Amino acid sequence: MQDNQMNPNPQQVPQQVPPQFQQPVPPMPAPAPVKKPVYKKWWFWVALAAVLLIVIGAAANGKKSGGIENADGASNGGTKAIEVDGTEADGAKTDKPESTEQGSEAAPAADKTTVEEQVLWENDVCVITALAFETDSIWGDELKVQIENKSDKVIHVGSDALIVNDYMITDLFAAEVAAGKKTNEKIDLMSSQLEAAGIENVGKIELYLYYYEGDSFTDKVKSDCITVKTSRFDDMDVTPNDAGTELYNQDGIRIVGKYVNENSFWGAGVLFYIENSSGKNVTVTTEELSVNGFMITEYFYADVYDGKRIIDDMTLSGTDLKEAGIDSIEEIELKFKIREKDDYLNSVTTDAITFKVK
Secondary structure, X not given: OOOOOOOOOOOOOOOOOOHHHOOOOOOOOOOOOOOOOHHHOHHHHHHHHHHHXXXXXXXXXXXXXHHOOOOOOOOEOOEEOEEEOOEEOOOOOOOOOOOXXXXXXXXXXXXXXXXXXXXXXXXXXXXXXXXXXXXXXXXXXEEEEEEEEOOOOOEEEEEEEEEEOOEEEOOOOEEEEOOOOEEEEEEEXXXXXXXXXXXXXXXXXXXXXXXXXXXXXXXXXXXXXXXXEOOOHHHOOOOOOOOOEEEEEEOOEEEEEEEEEOOOOOEEEEEEEEEEOOOOOEEEEEEEEEEOOEEOOEEOXXXXXXOOEEEEEEEEEHHHHXXXXXXXXXXXXXXXXXXXXXOOOOEEEOOOEEEEEO
């Protein structure tokens, strides 16, 4: 057999194309930048919370006459009084002091509330200044502030707590300020919550502010308590709006059930007044809740600083109430869980508390 005889099963060897005849390979396009989903941006959740509070506040105001149930148990826009062991709320105790006779020292309601321009917080990174007190037709009262970023990084400014006339108020304040820039912002004092607390004249605003640089949310720098006194400070109403049935009073924590609203936006709601004189900031939640003997999902979370009060409602799941066939709330049983704020390991849980609704 000759050396150049072809193999019956030859392997095909690809021929090499000379470089001058090779087609150039176009470069791969750079990947398009990935945009952060809108739901991961801080302002999205602030805006969403604001919309929800507007809707809830509007629904609540539409179903509660004046926002507060009379303590005598009379029907009031779908609300019901609370009683424990057959004892109703003290009808003699009113939500607001009676109007005084002529010659009262109280300032007329027409007086405009103002604040003096003042620096609230200043350090090497930012300066926050109170500019004015304004009233908005939607949000109600507002504290106008200016934030100056003195650093070379973007900062985010917010508030851990907002307190008006010693009542804890829901806080939605958040602002982003570019390096070396200023911004004018407004801290909203929710009108529905001021009304529920019986606050007509804003005399004192307490703020616990913070800021952080870039995305380092865990590295927050926090202020001490910042107090702003308005022109109504000397005549502000500090009478506790605690009319209702006392459910718990121990170790400086007092909880009063004010009324049950069966027409709450999410299903049904129970309004509580909580007063804290324990000497520490606390968080109050609820657990093991039942309505008419059926376990119902509830939501309640309230931060109450020492020496302060809050009026807040516990929401009962409308879906759970419907599935249990509950058309009318007659009896509620629950436990309160009380812990020092930011201490998740140590807490006190009350015995089961039962109260009837009528």
